[in-house]
Amino acid sequence: MKHNFNAGPSILPQQAIDKTVEALKNFNNTGLSIAEISHRSPGWDEAMDECRSLWKDLLLIPDEYEVLLLHGGASQQFLMVPYNLLQNKAAYLDTGVWAKKAIEAAKFLGEIQIVASGKESNYSIIPKYEIPTGVDYFHYTSNNTIFGTEILADHDSPVNVVADMSSDILSRPVDISKYAIIYGGAQKNAGTAGVAFVIVRKDILGKVSRPIPAFFDYRSHIKDKSMYNTPPVIPIFMMKETLQWLKNLGGVTKIQQLNQAKAELLYGEIDKNPVFKGTAAKEHRSLMNVCFVLDEKYAGKEQDFMNLSKEYGIVGIKGHRSVGGFRASLYNALPIESVKALVDCMQEFEKKIG
Numbered sequence: 001m002k003h004n005f006n007a008g009p010s011i012l013p014q015q016a017i018d019k020t021v022e023a024l025k026n027f028n029n030t031g032l033s034i035a036e037i038s039h040r041s042p043g044w045d046e047a048m049d050e051c052r053s054l055w056k057d058l059l060l061i062p063d064e065y066e067v068l069l070l071h072g073g074a075s076q077q078f079l080m081v082p083y084n085l086l087q088n089k090a091a092y093l094d095t096g097v098w099a100k101k102a103i104e105a106a107k108f109l110g111e112i113q114i115v116a117s118g119k120e121s122n123y124s125i126i127p128k129y130e131i132p133t134g135v136d137y138f139h140y141t142s143n144n145t146i147f148g149t150e151i152l153a154d155h156d157s158p159v160n161v162v163a164d165m166s167s168d169i170l171s172r173p174v175d176i177s178k179y180a181i182i183y184g185g186a187q188k189n190a191g192t193a194g195v196a197f198v199i200v201r202k203d204i205l206g207k208v209s210r211p212i213p214a215f216f217d218y219r220s221h222i223k224d225k226s227m228y229n230t231p232p233v234i235p236i237f238m239m240k241e242t243l244q245w246l247k248n249l250g251g252v253t254k255i256q257q258l259n260q261a262k263a264e265l266l267y268g269e270i271d272k273n274p275v276f277k278g279t280a281a282k283e284h285r286s287l288m289n290v291c292f293v294l295d296e297k298y299a300g301k302e303q304d305f306m307n308l309s310k311e312y313g314i315v316g317i318k319g320h321r322s323v324g325g326f327r328a329s330l331y332n333a334l335p336i337e338s339v340k341a342l343v344d345c346m347q348e349f350e351k352k353i354g
C-alpha cells in the first residue's frame with residue numbers, strides 16, 4: 001500500500017478513481033467513453049448539474065452565488081478576478097508563492113496595495129494585516145501550500161473579499177456569505193487538474209468600466225452554465241465523484257474533524273521528536289500541508305529519512321525547493337492510517353539516528 005502525501009495533484013478517493021475509470025469506458029450506459037462524446041450529449045448536463053449541486057450542498061452556498069467550473073486552473077483566476085473586479089485599486093495579502101503570483105497578475109490591470117507580506121520570515125508566518133477601505137476588493141490565499149501556513153477565519157470586511165482556496169477548500173465549513181469570490185484549482189481537495197472552481201456572488205459583476213473579452217468575463221460563463229466553450233469533462237466528472245464521496249462521508253463538518261485529528265497526530269510527533277522541527281509558526285500551521293525539516297544536528301541526513309520512508313510505502317514528502325526539508329500534505333482523501341505510517345517511520349528514524 002502506498003501512502004500518498006503529494007502536494008497536488010494529490011491523493012483522490014479510490015471511489016472517485018473507480019467511477020471515472022468506468023465513465024472512461026462507458027459513460028452513462030451509452031457504450032461510449034466520456035472522452036469521446038459531445039458535451040451536449042444526454043447525460044452530460046445532468047452530470048454538470050449534479051457537480052454544481054454537490055458544491056452547493058457541501059458548502060451551503062446561498063442562491064446569490066454561482067458555481068463555475070472553468071479551464072485554466074487557479075492561475076487563470078489570478079487574472080480573471082482583477083479583470084472583472086478591479087477598477088482602480090485592490091488590496092492583496094502576500095503570504096507566499098501563490099499569493100505573489102496572484103499579485104503579479106493583478107498588477108497588469110490596476111494598482112495593487114500589498115497590505116502585509118510574510119516574505120522577511122520566508123513566509124513561515126501569516127503577517128499581521130488589516131483590510132483597508134477604499135479598495136475594490138481584498139484578496140488573500142487561505143492556505144499556503146508551499147509554506148504550510150493557513151488562515152482559517154472568514155473575514156468581516158468593509159470591502160469585497162476574494163480568496164484563493166485551492167488547497168483547503170472543502171476541508172472545513174466556510175461562511176460563503178462573507179466572500180465575493182472563492183476560487184481554486186481542483187487538484188488538491190476537489191479532484192484532478194484541468195478544472196477550476198469559482199464561487200462568485202453575481203451582484204458584484206458588471207461594475208468595472210474596462211471592456212472584458214467574453215472568455216474572461218464571468219458573466220459569459222454564468223450565462224452558458226460553464227459551457228461557453230468545451231468543458232473539461234473528465235476532470236469535472238472526477239470532481240463530481242470526489243464531492244459525492246465527501247458527501248457520503250458526512251460532508252465538511254465531518255471531514256474537518258478527521259483533518260484535525262490527522263494534523264494533531266503529525267504535528268504532535270514533530271513537536272516531541274527531537275530529530276524533526278516544524279517550519280511554520282505554530283499559531284499559523286496549516287492543517288493541509290505540514291512542513292518540517294531535520295533538526296540542525298542531523299543536517300545532511302535527509303536522504304536517509306527519504307530512504308526509510310520508501311520502505312513504509314510513503315510517497316510525496318519531499319519539501320518544495322523554496323523551503324527544503326519535507327512536506328506532508330494531509331488532504332481530505334488521505335486516511336489517518338497514512339499519517340500513522342509516517343509517524344511510525346519518524347519514530348524508527350529517531351531510534352536509528354537520535
Ligand SMILES: *Cc1c(COP(=O)(O)O)cnc(C)c1O
Pocket residue numbers: 008072073074075076098141143144145164165166167184185186
Ligand atoms: C496549487 C495552487 C495554485 C495553482 O493552481 P493551478 O491550478 O495550477 O493554477 C494556486 N494557488 C494555490 C494556493 C495552490 O495551492
